Amino acid sequence: MTFKVGLLGLGTVGSGTAKILLDPAGRHPLVKELEIAKIGVRSLDKPRDIDLPATCFTTDLEAIVTDPDIDIIVEVIGGLEPARTLMLKAIENGKHVVTANKAAVALYSDELFTAAEKAGVYVLLEAAVGGGIPVIEPLKQSLCSNKINRITGIINGTTNYILTRMKNEGGDFGDILADAQALGYAEADPTADVDGLDAADKIAILAALAYGGRVDRAQVHSEGIRTVAAADIAYADSLGFVIKLLAVAQRCESQPGETEKLEMRVHPTLVPNDHPLASVNDVNNAIFVEGNPVGKVMFFGPGAGSGPTASAVVADVLNIAALLQVEKGSNQTGTRSLDPLLACSHQHECQVAPISETVTRFYVRLIANDQPGVIGFVGTCFGNHGVSLESIVQTHRKDGSAEIAVVTHDVQEGKFRQAMDELIASKEQINDVAAVIRVL
Amino acid sequence: MTFKVGLLGLGTVGSGTAKILLDPAGRHPLVKELEIAKIGVRSLDKPRDIDLPATCFTTDLEAIVTDPDIDIIVEVIGGLEPARTLMLKAIENGKHVVTANKAAVALYSDELFTAAEKAGVYVLLEAAVGGGIPVIEPLKQSLCSNKINRITGIINGTTNYILTRMKNEGGDFGDILADAQALGYAEADPTADVDGLDAADKIAILAALAYGGRVDRAQVHSEGIRTVAAADIAYADSLGFVIKLLAVAQRCESQPGETEKLEMRVHPTLVPNDHPLASVNDVNNAIFVEGNPVGKVMFFGPGAGSGPTASAVVADVLNIAALLQVEKGSNQTGTRSLDPLLACSHQHECQVAPISETVTRFYVRLIANDQPGVIGFVGTCFGNHGVSLESIVQTHRKDGSAEIAVVTHDVQEGKFRQAMDELIASKEQINDVAAVIRVL
Numbered sequence: 080m081t082f083k084v085g086l087l088g089l090g091t092v093g094s095g096t097a098k099i100l101l102d103p104a105g106r107h108p109l110v111k112e113l114e115i116a117k118i119g120v121r122s123l124d125k126p127r128d129i130d131l132p133a134t135c136f137t138t139d140l141e142a143i144v145t146d147p148d149i150d151i152i153v154e155v156i157g158g159l160e161p162a163r164t165l166m167l168k169a170i171e172n173g174k175h176v177v178t179a180n181k182a183a184v185a186l187y188s189d190e191l192f193t194a195a196e197k198a199g200v201y202v203l204l205e206a207a208v209g210g211g212i213p214v215i216e217p218l219k220q221s222l223c224s225n226k227i228n229r230i231t232g233i234i235n236g237t238t239n240y241i242l243t244r245m246k247n248e249g250g251d252f253g254d255i256l257a258d259a260q261a262l263g264y265a266e267a268d269p270t271a272d273v274d275g276l277d278a279a280d281k282i283a284i285l286a287a288l289a290y291g292g293r294v295d296r297a298q299v300h301s302e303g304i305r306t307v308a309a310a311d312i313a314y315a316d317s318l319g320f321v322i323k324l325l326a327v328a329q330r331c332e333s334q335p336g337e338t339e340k341l342e343m344r345v346h347p348t349l350v351p352n353d354h355p356l357a358s359v360n361d362v363n364n365a366i367f368v369e370g371n372p373v374g375k376v377m378f379f380g381p382g383a384g385s386g387p388t389a390s391a392v393v394a395d396v397l398n399i400a401a402l403l404q405v406e407k408g409s410n411q412t413g414t415r416s417l418d419p420l421l422a423c424s425h426q427h428e429c430q431v432a433p434i435s436e437t438v439t440r441f442y443v444r445l446i447a448n449d450q451p452g453v454i455g456f457v458g459t460c461f462g463n464h465g466v467s468l469e470s471i472v473q474t475h476r477k478d479g480s481a482e483i484a485v486v487t488h489d490v491q492e493g494k495f496r497q498a499m500d501e502l503i504a505s506k507e508q509i510n511d512v513a514a515v516i517r518v519l
Numbered sequence: 520m521t522f523k524v525g526l527l528g529l530g531t532v533g534s535g536t537a538k539i540l541l542d543p544a545g546r547h548p549l550v551k552e553l554e555i556a557k558i559g560v561r562s563l564d565k566p567r568d569i570d571l572p573a574t575c576f577t578t579d580l581e582a583i584v585t586d587p588d589i590d591i592i593v594e595v596i597g598g599l600e601p602a603r604t605l606m607l608k609a610i611e612n613g614k615h616v617v618t619a620n621k622a623a624v625a626l627y628s629d630e631l632f633t634a635a636e637k638a639g640v641y642v643l644l645e646a647a648v649g650g651g652i653p654v655i656e657p658l659k660q661s662l663c664s665n666k667i668n669r670i671t672g673i674i675n676g677t678t679n680y681i682l683t684r685m686k687n688e689g690g691d692f693g694d695i696l697a698d699a700q701a702l703g704y705a706e707a708d709p710t711a712d713v714d715g716l717d718a719a720d721k722i723a724i725l726a727a728l729a730y731g732g733r734v735d736r737a738q739v740h741s742e743g744i745r746t747v748a749a750a751d752i753a754y755a756d757s758l759g760f761v762i763k764l765l766a767v768a769q770r771c772e773s774q775p776g777e778t779e780k781l782e783m784r785v786h787p788t789l790v791p792n793d794h795p796l797a798s799v800n801d802v803n804n805a806i807f808v809e810g811n812p813v814g815k816v817m818f819f820g821p822g823a824g825s826g827p828t829a830s831a832v833v834a835d836v837l838n839i840a841a842l843l844q845v846e847k848g849s850n851q852t853g854t855r856s857l858d859p860l861l862a863c864s865h866q867h868e869c870q871v872a873p874i875s876e877t878v879t880r881f882y883v884r885l886i887a888n889d890q891p892g893v894i895g896f897v898g899t900c901f902g903n904h905g906v907s908l909e910s911i912v913q914t915h916r917k918d919g920s921a922e923i924a925v926v927t928h929d930v931q932e933g934k935f936r937q938a939m940d941e942l943i944a945s946k947e948q949i950n951d952v953a954a955v956i957r958v959l
Contacts (some may be wrong), residue, residue, distance in 0.1 A: 095812060105666035107731070109859050141841075205661060210812040213661030218662070220647060221653030224833030226545035291547070355819060358798055372535060372826025373651040379795060379817040386812025393664030401860045405842070406849070408856025414850025417551050420841045 080408055083116040085143040085174075088156035089127065090204065092179050093118070094154060097129045103254025108396050109404075117143045119156075123254050140483035144169035151399055153392060154178040163187050170194045170202070177395040179206035181457060182271075185296045189286060192423040199415040201402075201422060203395035207236060208281040209364045211387025216398070218288045218368070220420050225370030228287040229329040231519070234281045234305055236271035236362035237265045238324040238380040240349075243360040246312050246321060252305060264362065274303035275324060275345040282326035285366070289328065289444045292429035294343060300434040301345040311444060311514045316482050318442075318470070320349035320356050322516065324402045331432050336433060340432040349442050349486075349518040356519075382390035435493035440518035442467065442486050445502070446511040449481040456508050457483055465500035480510060486518060520848055522840045525583040527605060528596035531566065532619050533558070536593060536603040537569045544794040547846075549837050557583045559596075574717040575844060584609035591839055594618040601843070610642070612635045617835040619646035619828055621833045625720035625736045628727060643835035643841075648721040649674060649720040649804045651827025652820035656838070658728045658808070660860050665810030668767040676802035676822040676908040677705045677712035678744050678764040682787075683800040686752050686761060692745060704802065708719075714743035715764060715785040722766035725806070726781060729768065732869035734783060742784040745888075748888060751884060751954045754924050758882075758910070760789035760796050762956065771872050779902050780872040788959040789882050789926075796959075872958040875933035880909070880958035882926050885942070886951040896948050897923055904931045905939035911914065920950060926958060929937025 084100065097118070103110035111414055115131060119140035127136075137143065144152055144165050145164050152169040152174060156162055162183045166176050171194065178184060184191065184457030195202045205215045209232075218227075233239050238257065244255045256273065259265040262490050273279045279301040283294045285448050304324050315322050327346040331340045350357045355377050359365040369375050381387040402418060417424070447453045454473055461468055467488040487495065523538065531764070537558070540611045543550035555571060559580035565578075572619075576579050577583065584592055584605050588652045592609040592907055594616060596602055602623045606616050611634065616625060623630065635642045658667075673679050677699065696713065700707040701712060711717045719741040723734045743763050755762050764787040771780045790797045794816050799805040809815050821827040877916030889895045894913055901908055907928040914922050927935065942949050 099812065105861065108664040110664065132940065135693055212816055213657040213818075216661045217653040221656045221834050222830070223538050223547040223837050224550065224830050263662050355798070358795070370830070372539065373830035374824070374827050376652055376818070376820030376823045378653075379819065381814045381816070385815070387814050389815035390664050390810070394661050397663050397860065398660055401858045402845075403649045403860050405845075406851070409846070409851045410853030411849045411851050413848065413850030418841045418843045418845050420547065420837065514666055 080404055081112050081114050082150045082212070082403060083148055083152070085116055085146060085152045086118045087143060087152060087154045089129070090155065091385045092388045092392060094129065095385035096155065096392045099389055100391045101130060107397060110393070113400060116149050117146060119143050128186055129251070134304050136141040137355060140165055141168065144174065145172050147182070148506045149174060150403065151175045151177060151396055153396060154180060154393065155499060159183055159186065163251055166191060166202070167194055170198050170200055173198055175201045175399045177203050177392055179204070179356055179392055180276065180286060181207040185283045188284070189293055189501060192290070194423065196300065196417070196424050201399050201417065201418060202397065203386055203421070204284070205395050205459070206388045206391035208284055209366055209378065209380070210382040211383060211384065212364055212366065212378050214285070214366045215288065216376045216437055218285065218376065221370065222370055222373060223420055225369050227330070227368060227370045229327070229369040230282070230285050230289055230366060231356065231365060232282060232285065232326045232366040233323055233356055233359050234279040234326050234364050234366065234382065234442040235272055235324060236364060237269065239359065239364070240264045240362045241273070241294040241322065242307070243303060245309060248311070249309055251309050254309060262456040273305055275301035275321050278324060278326040278345045279501050282328050282343065282345060284430065286328035286343060287423070290330070290341060290429050292427045293431050294341070299343040299345065299463055302347065304347050306514070307347050308514060311516060314444060315442070319352050320518070321352060322347055323350050323356060324348070325350070325356070327518065329437070335457055338430050339429040342437045343431050344434065344437060347516050349516055351519065354519065409427065437492050438489050439492065440515045441495055442484070442514070442518050443512065444514040445483045445485070445509055446513055447481045447483055447509050448507065449475060449479055453508055454483065456505070457485065457502065459503045461487065461498045463501065464494045466498045520603070520844055521552050521554050521877060522590045522843060523588055524553050524560045524836060525586060525589040525592045526555055527580055527583060527592060527594045529558055529560050529569070530827045532595040532832060533654070533826045534569065535825035536595065536832045539833045541570060545959050547837060550726045550833070553836060553840060556589050559583050568746040570897070576613055580605055581608065582939055584614065585612050585956055589614060590843065591615045591617060591836055594620060595832065599623055599626065602747045604714055606642070607634055610638050610640055613638055613640060615641045615839045617839070619641050619644070619832055620716065621724060623721040625723045628724070631734055636857070636862065636864050639857060640789050641839050641857065643861070644836050646828045647726055647817065647832035649795060649806055649820070650822040650824060651830045652804055652806065652822065653817050654725070654818045655728065657818065658725065662808065662813060663860055667810045668769070669771070669809040670725050670729055670806060671723065671796065672722060672766045672804070672806040673763055673796055673799050674804050674822065675712055675718040675764060677709065679799065679804070680704050680802045681713070682744060682747070682762055682764065684757070685747070689749055689753070691749050692747060717743035718764060718766040718785045722764045722768050722783065722785060724823050725861070726783060726869065728767035730770070730781060730869050731868045734781070735750055736873065738871040739783040740786065742787065744787050746954070747787050747956070748954060751956060752759060754884065755789050755882070758789070758926065759792050760958070761792060762787055763790050763796060764788070765790070765959065771876070773891045776836050778870050780870045784870050784874060784877060786822070788847055789955050789956055791959065792842060794959065833872065849898065856926060866877060875936065877932050879932065880929055881935055882924070882954070882956045882958050883952065884954040885923045886953055887921045887923055887932065887949050889915060889919055891920060892946055894923065896945070897925065897942065901927065903941065904934045906935055906938045916933055924946065
């Protein structure tokens with residue numbers, strides 16, 4: 080039984096996908112049943128190292144998504160449009176869709192999954208989060224018996240690469256970003272990565288799967304790593320932490336009768352050295368999931384790249400082909416009924432708590448006038464707002480000022496910010512708030 | 520649509536399973552569709568904290584596996600018999616089977632999967648390896664596009680707990696084993712765990728899934744941790760390694776035309792500190808998978824316990840229920856066609872290479888007479904058999920003898936053993952081979 084695949088895009092991920100499909104030896108026997116029917120590209124003139132007849136290639140992507148012979152569309156062109164329109168048209172035409180497009184899925188999940196449910200087709204997206212790391216299907220299928228309480232992920236390879244090098248080399252963000260761009264680990268416009276927007280797309284997707292409700296991407300609080308200084312990485316190290324850009328989706332504690340809310344946030348974080356996420360370095364990603372009754376599990380691996388991402392894309396294609404084979408083999412006569420674990424059929428929207436309500440620890444680095452009583456003043460300001468301190472260290476700087484590093488206990492962000500406002504208001508004591516970073 | 524579950528056994532995993540099924544809030548909506556129809560127990564008199572009517576309980580396990588009302592049998596009684604017979608009878612009666620029984624699956628996979636294929640039912644076993652860690656389904660479904668080259672796992676919690684404590688406390692195996700037994704981390708008869716037999720069962724299962732062929736459990740080479748000495752853990756530490764009990768299933772390099780073979784082995788291993796497996800401590804498990812094109816991915820989490828194992832058991836039940844819902848919803852008329860990614864239909868047997876053909880690095884600790892030329896003699900013996908050395912360190916002991924720690928480069932085990940035989944033969948130079956441990 081052969082299944083026909085239409086491939087939209089032949090860039091990094093598209094080429095990787097085609098290579099797997101054209102080289103089935105040593106893989107699951109079902110790979111042999113997949114046939115690339117059409118590949119949509121921008122230009123027919125570009126030389127390609129893909130061994131397929133010229134008739135397979137076309138610049139008419141719409142003709143692929145409406146082609147009655149094609150069973151499964153693989154969307155790897157990326158970006159919002161025309162990806163969204165093409166996926167919707169494919170769905171309308173009864174085709175299953177596999178996509179690696181986290182931005183489009185995070186923004187248009189509502190539209191895409193509603194259309195998919197109506198048309199009785201699957202939209203699978205393993206490659207959209209964590210590249211080659213199996214995490215979407217495990218969340219849908221292997222952890223489906225759990226009540227998920229928290230997902231904490233390192234899900235952007237570029238920022239993890241930069242932070243790893245900053246730690247190892249003691250360098251500054253700007254220099255290492257420039258070097259990462261030269262080496263191809265960061266884009267010419269690094270905004271989506273370094274400002275946490277890409278991680279926010281991905282955590283919105285993971286949260287929707289884990290908590291069974293849609294998540295409004297606009298409500299994900301995101302802070303990037305531009306302000307992380309070499310000094311803070313060194314301080315963190317001396318305190319037993321590494322700094323990582325974490326994406327967090329967490330069930331808030333709620334009273335009976337209260338609407339359940341989620342904390343949804345992306346920000347640099349001090350991670351204790353003995354936490355499994357602390358040793359995830361370079362471009363690797365990892366997703367740490369806490370659930371009841373499973374406890375703590377982690378998925379680790381390469382978060383990007385042609386091969387890893389294509390591995391996930393083809394896995395999705397195979398999962399759909401397997402279900403189509405079951406259908407055809409068992410002589411179905413009714414309308415297609417979708418696998419409730421693989422289809423995303425939830426309709427409600429998850430409530431997201433405002434960032435002021437989230438609870439976490441904070442690390443703060445202050446530059447103060449080196450005068451008697453400054454430590455007492457800092458302690459009093461925090462105490463006035465119910466912020467309890469875990470540690471406070473003062474060091475003297477060459478310029479005569481004092482540097483004070485504080486780590487708080489868990490505190491509601493709103494209260495913490497009030498304490499910080501009071502600190503800052505006192506110009507004669509505190510010269511500068513050099514850093515405010517959350518602590519896991 | 521309700522699906523009826525027959526539960527065989529109400530011990531640690533069985534109780535955990537029942538608790539999830541009776542508390543669906545916050546989990547996937549499909550959990551609500553699962554009903555515990557019968558629970559098979561050894562005695563009806565034992566008090567239970569499971570909220571089900573007394574009519575649910577029976578000591579007649581055979582009546583459960585033949586009950587026409589039951590869709591899915593969960594086998595969590597463990598051991599070889601009557602587990603094997605009950606599973607086979609359930610399959611014959613057209614029931615799907617979910618099991619956590621690694622020993623029975625490793626030994627009887629041939630019989631079980633042949634029967635399941637014939638009867639058109641699933642036998643799922645996520646809980647058999649790695650407790651709550653999703654690894655079986657990810658291997659079957661999320662990594663199915665890959666050619667797997669190597670699986671390296673810490674898949675026995677008891678031995679990992681003992682080795683972690685030996686490292687942290689500098690204690691000896693015997694003392695810590697006794698303490699682990701008192702604390703319930705090791706069984707009264709610890710043989711299956713500490714001699715590597717449990718890990719061998721599990722790696723045989725993982726290899727069958729990863730390489731698409733059956734693996735003869737008897738051909739898995741296994742060595743346990745009884746001989747690991749505190750001195751070796753200290754040496755390993757000074758060389759930048761930790762000692763872990765690893766289970767390895769690796770594709771051997773083969774020439775074109777040669778039959779492909781697997782290395783299948785369980786043994787204590789020096790793991791470099793910067794390897795992701797090195798920081799997997801206590802009762803945690805982790806499975807490190809290398810494939811093409813995915814690269815290196817790792818699955819980490821709790822390898823045992825009531826909650827984690829039950830999480831995996833119920834996930835399997837839900838996966839079967841999801842497929843049954845598709846069947847019923849789409850009005851199937853033909854015989855059931857099984858999902859080719861979830862069913863284990865491979866018929867061929869993987870060839871396993873004899874341990875003498877496997878290639879790895881070795882760490883050796885020798886006690887020698889402290890006399891001129893002994894280091895030269897050791898180097899010559901290894902050199903005579905083509906064993907190249909990575910490092911060699913000699914220290915003097917209080918009793919006047921010398922301790923020599925050697926780390927080799929990659930070498931075929933057969934050649935290494937020949938060199939060791941030559942070393943040992945020379946009684947006037949080498950008093951004792953204190954340790955031989957493989958190096959990752």
